Structures are given as structure tokens and as C-alpha cells.
Amino acid sequence: MIKMNKPLYLDNHSTTPVDERVLSKMMPYFTEIHGNPSSIDHIHGNSALKAVKEARNEISKILGCKREHEIIFTAGATESNNLALIGVYRKHKSKGNHIISTQIEHASVLHTLEYLKSEGAEITLLPVDNYGRVSVDDVQNAITDKTILISVMYANNEIGTIQPIKEIGEVAKNNDIIFHCDAAQAVGYEDIDVYKLNIDLMSFSGHKIYGPKGIGGLFIRSFMPIVRINPIMHGGDQERGFRSGTLNVPGIVGLAEALKLLSQESKGINKKNNEFSQKIVEVLQDRFPHIKLNGDPVNRLSHNINITIPGVESKALMLKLKDKLSFSAGSACSTIKVKPSHVLQAIGLNDDDIFQTIRIGLSKSIGKEELDIVIENLLDAIAHLS
């Protein structure tokens, strides 16, 4: 197997490596247990179906579902977000065409909402404060008699800010509006109970939680109330007709194992990463007092560090450290287009600041030794470029 120790990987909001334990659990499902879970008339199909059932059960328990069939498997959070938003809109547009979301959602939400305008949707994108938090009052005040859906992400992929999800869910519930949450960055890391948080639909993804790429899920509430959505893909009616297509059995097994392991271990991981993040920011600010931490200082993912380094172009810093550290400038999805990040714009950064901002996503396995390497290299490179 190819081992890539260098440079040190610090881009875990973009994607994570598959945990070895997850990989071992998946392996038999590529070869020995290769049946199609829809082919229930023979042992091969049944063995695959059993694995899918176990995975669905595991995930539904961890996320606080009332029934295991509330979990639908998809190809990732992008597909889950598309299914949730388009599916709700097409099912409920006769009741109203208004959707509320925020300016800092992931492209898979924002671009889908933009697309829905072509089907007649009216979209309100709420602003956020300088920490990246949306106001619950703003959500309440944006509701009209045409509002059918509120979609707010759990935690932001660039600045790590966590939203007041339970309170927003309460507003949605009190107004009889469906509440969707894109939790791709939070599932596994944060304690999430969909019913306690008043969530109706929730998207998540395998590759953000040390599971495989190309697999994800959507929680669809089926208890008080039953949430109804239209499918967006048509075919063999797998996943109760919500998502046709032969199930990705190894991926599903891997997703469940990854979620199980991360949820079991997240307390320790978050504590360590919180200390490490604080240490990195403290040491950098001690030497370069103008460095600014972006995002909410308290309500944030513990493995996220998003900092603006005045006078140092993020691309130059990345180039200087390319053999030592892999991190990103803004969101991974937007780095190909040299466009200022919409998230950093929404929290009030100007273009100069934005191009001097980096994002680090610490891994669950980073230790003290690597922490020193991160700090040492950043200090050296910033000093050199300042």
C-alpha cells in the first residue's frame, strides 16, 4: 500500500483518509459478499442485504432516529442535499414556493436553491454575524405564509461555526415548516439526535468521517410528522423509492463503521483537537499579533482553524509549505476557481483579507509531535513571507 507521510495532511474538512478499521470491515463486501441486496431470492443477495440492514440500524441508532428506515443511502452529502431540497420543493410547491436558507451554505445547497428558482422557488438567504452565526430571530422573521422549507447547515466547512440548530428546528416546527440540516461536517464529531434537535431531514457523508468517498445518507423523519419528499432519481425503487440504484454495499458498511468509530471516540478527539487548535492560534498570535481567528470562538468544530494572516498571501504560504503541510485556502471546492470565499465575505472579510486566509482541519490522529511540526513550519514560513 502507498504510504504518504509527507507532507502532513491538514485538510480534513475537504476529506479524510479511510480509517484502517473501516477498510478491513469493508473488504469482504467487494469480493466474498458481493451480492445485490435487492436479489433476495438467494444467499448472496441476502448476505448483502443483512449487511445493509445492520449498517442502517447502526447509523439510525447513533443519530437518534425512531426507525431504521429513516436512513436513506446516497452517494454523499451533495446528493442528499439535492434530494432533500428538490424533493421537498416538488412535493410541497402547491402549498408554497418559499425557502429560507443562509448565505454560508455549501455549494451543494446554494447551487441547488439557485436551480430551484428556475422551477419557481423564491429563496431567502439570511446573513450571518461576524462569527458566522445565523440569528434565530432572523429565521423567524423571514417566514411567510408561502414558506415550506428552512435549510441551515450544522457546522460550516470553512470556518467551523456551529449553528443554533435546535432553536431553528423549534421555529420550523412551531410554524409547520420542514427543517433540513446539512450536517456533513458535524455528524460523528458532534452529538446529534435528530429528534431532540427538531430536524426533519439531515444530510451526511462518509468521506468527512474517515469513511469512504461516494457514500452518504439522508435522514428522512417518519414520525410526528412523516416528512414527505419526491424522489429525484427514478429506477428500481430501492431505498423505499426515495433513491433508486443498486446499493453501494461496501460503502454502506464503511459509512456505518466510520460513524460508529468516530462517535465512540469523538469526545477524546475533540478535547485533544480543541487544545491543539487553541495552541496553534495562541503561538501564532504571540509571534504575529495581527493574525485573526475567523469563525465563532466558542461554537465551533474543535478541529477547525481558519485564520487571516495580514501581509501573507495564502497561496504563497501554501506554496512555501507544500512539501511540509497540506492545508487549504478557503474552501476546497472553490479553490479551483479563484473566487473569494462566499463564507468569508458573509462574515465581513474584504478581498485582501480573504486571499490572506488559510483553513486547517486537524485529523483525529494528529499527535504532539505533529503539532510541533505544524507550529514550527507555520512560524518559519510566515516570518519568511511577512
Ligand SMILES: Cc1ncc(COP(=O)(O)O)c(C=O)c1O
Ligand atoms: C457542509 C458540506 N456539505 C456538503 C458537502 C458535499 O459532500 P460530498 O462530498 O459528500 O458530496 C461538503 C463537502 O465539502 C460539505 O462540507
